Amino acid sequence: MKNWEKNLREITPYVPGEQPDFPDMIKLNTNENPYPPAPGVARMLKEMQAPKLALYPNPGAKLLVEELSAQYHIAPERIFVGVGSDDVLAMIFMTCFCSEKPILFPDITYSFYDVWAELFRVPYRTVPLDEEFRIRKEDYYKENGGVIIANPNAPTSIGEAPDFIEDIVKHNPDSVVVVDEAYIDFGGESAFSLLEKYDNLLVVQTFSKSRSMAGMRIGFAFGSERLISAIYAVRNSYNSYTMNYPSIVCGAEALKDRAYFEECTKKIIRTRERTKEELRRLGFSFPDSRTNFLFVTHERVPAAELFAMLREKHIFVRYFKAPRIDNYLRITIGTDEQMERLIEVLKEYLRTA
Numbered sequence: 001m002k003n004w005e006k007n008l009r010e011i012t013p014y015v016p017g018e019q020p021d022f023p024d025m026i027k028l029n030t031n032e033n034p035y036p037p038a039p040g041v042a043r044m045l046k047e048m049q050a051p052k053l054a055l056y057p058n059p060g061a062k063l064l065v066e067e068l069s070a071q072y073h074i075a076p077e078r079i080f081v082g083v084g085s086d087d088v089l090a091m092i093f094m095t096c097f098c099s100e101k102p103i104l105f106p107d108i109t110y111s112f113y114d115v116w117a118e119l120f121r122v123p124y125r126t127v128p129l130d131e132e133f134r135i136r137k138e139d140y141y142k143e144n145g146g147v148i149i150a151n152p153n154a155p156t157s158i159g160e161a162p163d164f165i166e167d168i169v170k171h172n173p174d175s176v177v178v179v180d181e182a183y184i185d186f187g188g189e190s191a192f193s194l195l196e197k198y199d200n201l202l203v204v205q206t207f208s209k210s211r212s213m214a215g216m217r218i219g220f221a222f223g224s225e226r227l228i229s230a231i232y233a234v235r236n237s238y239n240s241y242t243m244n245y246p247s248i249v250c251g252a253e254a255l256k257d258r259a260y261f262e263e264c265t266k267k268i269i270r271t272r273e274r275t276k277e278e279l280r281r282l283g284f285s286f287p288d289s290r291t292n293f294l295f296v297t298h299e300r301v302p303a304a305e306l307f308a309m310l311r312e313k314h315i316f317v318r319y320f321k322a323p324r325i326d327n328y329l330r331i332t333i334g335t336d337e338q339m340e341r342l343i344e345v346l347k348e349y350l351r352t353a
């Protein structure tokens with residue numbers, strides 16, 4: 001090893017789902033939305049003036065924050081925006097988890113949490129989910145340096161009610177509690193209403209799933225003014241212009257179209273419920289999903305085998321080779337046609353497997 005190599009920061013990064021590019025593929029591996037963003041977004045992109053890009057964007061992403069404020073009825077000072085919720089969460093880890101005590105999160109959850117903890121040198125402890133992949137709230141009633149819970153959780157798809165989250169917040173008056181609600185719009189119940197009562201709570205959401213804008217990279221957090229201003233201070237000590245001009249204007253435009261948002265999320269929920277019945281008939285079981293994906297296991301055929309078989313047919317789903325979940329597949333809900341094709345391929349394979 002050369003001397004300078006000793007000074008390199010070595011870290012095992014988070015590995016996102018693959019982004020294959022086949023014309024005939026069915027992509028159900030990264031929980032994207034199969035529908036395009038609200039029509040106003042396409043209009044905005046067309047009308048956008050290229051010379052505008054010569055200027056720096058508004059550092060506070062004013063237009064976007066004001067629209068979030070109007071739609072969610074919360075003061076702009078209580079909103080933080082970032083480059084996807086990954087950026088928002090990373091900033092939260094940096095700002096809010098500076099205790100010497102370990103932060104807590106489930107053993108099976110979004111696999112970026114332990115990566116950020118390692119990156120920012122935040123001590124952490126993972127808390128096992130129960131046998132049914134449910135969070136045991138009592139496990140979070142002990143001393144800690146912070147708590148982060150994905151609700152609904154990923155990849156399990158299970159959502160808990162706001163009372164459940166409130167019990168965790170109530171028992172942690174000395175920590176910041178973060179609820180990662182990336183999938184909340186597909187039938188989950190947000191902890192948003194708790195924000196009035198608890199100034200140590202952060203609720204994080206994204207445009208990547210329910211608003212069909214994963215490619216734009218927009219995420220946001222709601223919290224007390226004290227917390228939000230602390231996160232901005234850290235963000236502004238690192239990069240003042242995380243939000244680019246196109247995402248500010250397109251994000252604001254997407255928010256205005258509530259009808260489209262509701263229609264899309266409802267459509268995905270309907271497809272999900274239909275897919276559940278078909279999968280059950282084929283011998284799959286799964287937790288009751290409150291998300292745009294299903295976390296499924298088959299009574300007979302190993303998940304790894306099904307994953308490889310589907311991949312060969314250019315149907316991409318997600319498989320995690322990790323303890324407790326290595327016999328499960330995470331399948332994103334696509335369009336009705338995509339799900340019908342998936343079911344057809346599975347049916348065909350399971351007939352002889």
Ligand code: PMP
Nearest residue numbers: 084085086110150154182206208
């Ligand atoms: N939280 C959870 C639970 C997720 O599954 C994801 C998507 N990978 C994210 C946050 C981050 O999504 P984004 O950065 O696209 O907002």
